[in-house]
Structure formats: structure tokens, C-alpha cells
Amino acid sequence: MESHDETGCQAPERPILCINNCGFLGRAATMNMCSKCYKDMLLKQEQDKLAAASVENIVNGGSGCKQAVTAGSVDIQVGNVEVKVVCAEISGDSSSGENLEMKAKTGPSRCATCRKRVGLTGFSCKCGNLFCAMHRYSDKHDCPFDYQTVGRDAIAKANPIIKADKLDKI
DSSP states (O other), rough: OOHHHTTOOEEEEEEEEOOOOSSEEEBBBTTBBOHHHHHHHHHHHHHHHHHHHHHHHHHHOOOSSOOOOOEEEESSSOOOEEEEEEOOOOOOOOHHHHHHHHHEEEEEEBBBTOOOOOOOOOEEOOSOOEESSSSSSTTTOOOOOHHHHHHHHHHHHOOHHHOOOOOOOO
């Protein structure tokens, strides 16, 4: 038999453990990291780039920061990740900081009719209010929303009237 050196074949390399010491095996293609650690590293790099860009935008070309929240999407191998960047205007006013705290502290969600706590099981109506299971139907809470008009408009929009052009008689 010929040796490996004569045939040009290479012996398989010994398995390489992940450089983050997570216990899984790494590969040279993923910089000696396991797939999970490699994806986490890529995600962290993308977030760092977005954070640096937003800080640079605020410092250099910040236009008063009129938009409170901007959303961007980062495309990596795993899938789409939405990143929300909050831009806060720095000012000497302490009243704006108190205003932000008041918006963050919202009370428990309650039924608009009986004021019962509904939590995550609340039903939102087309009138814009939140209701419990008993008052979720429009006839139970005297809903001011006009379902008939909305239905008529939807049917009229879906089925436009088609009229043929009049022909000139010869």
C-alpha cells in the first residue's frame, strides 16, 4: 500500500473545539467557532455597526432628532432581525425626562365598560377600546362604530360599476 504522502490525500484533521469554550466543535470556515457562536458574533458586529452609525448621525448630522423611533432591518444568514433605535434629544429640561417616564409607566389594561382587568386576554374593538370577554361584542358595549357603512364601502370598492362606452349610431 502507498502512504498518504505519495497519493496526495490528506488525513482528516483532529476535531477543533469552539474558541469560545462552549463545548461544541468549530470549523475553519467559521473562524474555529461553532455555528451558534459564529451567528452570535455576526449579529453583535451588525448591532455595533448600527449603533456606531446612529451615534455618528446624532453627533454629526443630527437634525434635532424629530423622529422618536426608527426601525431598520438587518439581513444575516439566520433571518431578518428588526433593530429599533431610540433617538433621545439631550436638553437641560427635566420636564421632558419626567414625561418619558410617565409614558413608560402605564397602568394595567382594563375593560372600557366594567373596568375589569383584562391583561393579555383583552379584546380590542374597531371603536378603539379594549374590552373583557363579556363586553367584546359590539352590541354588549354600545359600540359607536358603524359596521354597515364600512361594509357597504368595502363592497362598493370591491365591485366597481362597469359601463360600456356609448357607440355612435350610423
